[in-house]
Amino acid sequence: MIPLFIFEAGEKSQLLSLLEQVQLSPYKNYSDFSEEIKELHSQVPQRFVKACQLISDERARHQQKIHVIRNCPMDQVIPELDPDDPVSDKHLKKNKFISEAFLELFAQLTGTPLLSYETRNQGDFFTDVIAIKKYSGQLTGFSDSELVFHNDRTAHKVRADYITLLGMRCPDDDLIYTGYIDGADIVNNLEPKHIAYLREPHFYTVFDVFSRDMNKQLSTSEKHPILSNLHSIRFLDTMTCVAEEAPLEARDAFIAFKSAMTRSQCKRHRILTGDLLTFANQDGLHNREKIDILNPESAAARWLLKTYAFKDSRTAESYEAYWANNRAGCVID
Structure with missing residues (x-):
């Protein structure tokens, strides 16, 4: 994808110096x-402030749901993390937080409050898309494998409206792409009769292996629709299923939905170190494709810093009943 905004050297240096002041x-x-x-x-450099406002405007008008910002300020030293437990190792080794500060600034300037989960990564608002050795080859973002089209946290009751990824360590010689399908394109490729059944709670989603490990009580979601609002999607390929008691029409609609995905346009972006990729989580589907891997070890060490975010403050406040220990934004999982 063509970046919406590229930091010039002076702007990057200015913002880097500003974010270095943050000590907490x-x-x-x-x-x-x-x-x-x-x-x-x-x-903050005004050109970046205006870019954030443009992203907010395009989201509000449903013009564009995925954006790229390049050459972002970030930590100057990126530690090597233990693949057995990279999250705990990050907490031990990382003592500068410029990357986190930049992601927080982006969330504030776009008016999208951050979301975290009590049982995931100690409730951190900044999480890591990095391979954990025990999940190698499994269907989770914490593996070294490809990922099918999905929304993040599909089976969970509280799901992010937006996801933002910052490339911390992205190998130069491996082609790993993030794909994105707009929910509006999927709906446009569906017949009205199928849309009607996809809007009814005839489906359920199995929790991913990482979520089940973090909370042993999780197995499958409640029954839910696949489509909601204008074109919001709730779907995890291979893990979202038709309920056994659902009518045959729901099964036909499910097949039609998967066919509509295939016929829809897929935008792809290869995240480089210093790239920020942000997209609508519920109004589309994303995946991870490994096109050409020359060095499996460096590919497994790929590290993206990620944030989940609500659409706006009002949306965040609507989930206040889920706050863990009255900690705003951190939801009981």
Whole structure:
């Protein structure tokens, strides 16, 4: 994809110097960390502020649901992480938080409050898309495998409206792409009779292996529709199924939905180190494709820093009943 915005050298240096002033750890005190970022708004390069506003406007008008920003400020030292437990190792080794500060700033400037999960990565608001050795070859973002088309946290009741990924370590010689299909394209490729059944709760989704490991009580979701709102999707390929008692028409609609996915346009982006890729989680589907891997070890060490975000403050507040220990944004999983 063509980036919407590319930081010029001077802008990047200016913002890097600004974010270096942030001393608080987002992993120890996210609330105060977030407040410290808010105090920097007036000093942020205006061209970047305008780019964030453009992203917000295009999202609101349903014009564009996926955007790329290139040459972003980030940590100067990227530690090597233990593949057996990269999250705990990150907490030990990472003592600079410029990348986290940049992602928080982006969330604030686009008006999309961050979301975290109590049972995932200690409730951190900044999580890692990185291979964990025990999940090698399995269907989870924490594996070294490809990923089928899906929404993040499909089976969960509280799901992000937006996902943002920052390339921390992306091998130069391996072609790994993130694909994105707009939910509007899928709906446009469906017949009205199929749309009607896809909007009814005839389906369920099996929780992914990582979620089940974090919470042993999780197995399958409640019955849910696949389509909602104008073109929101709730679907994890190979893990979303038709309920046994569903009518035959729902099964026909399910087959039609998968065919519509295939006929829909797929936008692809290869995330480079320093790239920010942001997209609508519920209004589309995304995947991970490994096109050409020359060095499996470096590909397995690929590291993206990720945030989940709500559509806006009002949406975040509507989930207040799910807050864990009254910690705004961190939901009981």
